[in-house]
Amino acid sequence: MWTDFRLKVRHFLRKNAKIIFIAVCIWSVVFFINLFLKNYEAPVDLQTTYEPHTSVMDSGSSVPKKVSNRVEEMLEEYVGYCLEGNVESAYGMLSDTCKECSFENNIDNFTAYMINKIGSAKRYAIQDYSNNKNTYIYQIKYSEDMLATGLTNATYHYTEEKIVFKKQKNGDIEMSVGNFVDYEDIKNISENEYLKVDVRRAEKYYSVERYVVVLTNRSDNTIVIADQQEESEIFLELESRDTRVPTTITNLVLEPNQSKTIKLEFAKFYDNENEATSLTFGSVRVMEQYSGTEVDENIIQSEIQNAVAKFSVNVPIKTKN
């Protein structure tokens, strides 16, 4: 019986010698890899909550490595120019639309802005704030060199702005400062026999939208668009049917046949997908007699009642982010 068993084993080994050899080799390789991994101590990276290229608004959204590298280079270059007072080079890095909308193509406006924003700052910290398709909005905090002073005789302080990086179709990246993100031509007109309202464009900043509007009085009477005497004089309507009033109190009176270009600013975050749909001037009054608002209330009411016409103007302005 024992001999029979030995013969069977020998027969098996002879028949499968190659397979057994290969199996042992594989087992040995796996064994050594396992041994190596067991003894390998991977370097532990420093864990912090600071992730400069991950969006604050959506922690699942990060800036692609290629873009984030370029962003860091551009910021270093831009802040470097600002700190050394090389205004022309810093201004030259901005997108044309940013120069036009934020600084009216005037480098002096940019200089004043830069001095106010960066001043004597020595350090800056970047944080990806919000991403939307090829638009990457970073928050930049400028501060003194706190490590060099230890905040001696100083309080913890920084200034901040949103700097926007837009990847173009050709791969270039455009940079805009001062919270400016984008602008859009609207060119929608609404008019009647008294008033022409021409909404030219929307300038989109991170937390506000500004509308450039040309108002033309076609009558020989005074037209009052806003003087805080009526409800809902000017408002922006959003997709959700929410409305926004201008961020600053606006008095808007047109003399007979006068034309005015104004900028109306409304609070609206760029990354809020609730888009604006229309701009409404809700209580336009065509007045034969207008004495302003610094007169007796009875006079104001009497003049409103005697208005030649009273109407509202709604201009569709639906834009796409």
Add this chain to the structure above:
Amino acid sequence: MANQKKDNQKKLYIATILIILLTILAGILLGKKKEPQAPDAEDKEAVEAYISNNITLSLQTMEERERMEYYVGMFLGYIEGGEYEKAYNLLYEDFKQNYFPTLESFEQYLPTVFSEMSDIEHENIERNGDIYVLWLSITDAVNGKPGEPKKMNIVVQENDYNDFVISFSVI
């Protein structure tokens, strides 16, 4: 022909057995993970490296805020323990140049703010990029009046675990 086949098979058996033996031997020799051994107490450098390694391992388990408070505690601990040079070496280079260009000037300043034993209260912490600002309230634990703690900012930059620079508001 049959002999050659037998020979080849023999070689194959021997190679297989050798591989098995070598693998088992390697497993016995290398299988046990080496635990860091406590160094000889007289070898100061080895002792410091051992302690530093343990601190690093401990820091790796801490949250950011805990680590910053640990660094501040380490800095103030050096001062309380009279190890001024160690505390001085933790200062950020530009801060040293601005306020304490020499170790002596640092040593002269310390008694005006820190006592032999201080109560430290961490009031707040903020992160600005990779810089941390901490707000501390320091009371002299022996002679201090409880109502009059000294307020101090400490600024920390952490390069890696147990690798940091520090500065503070000179009061």
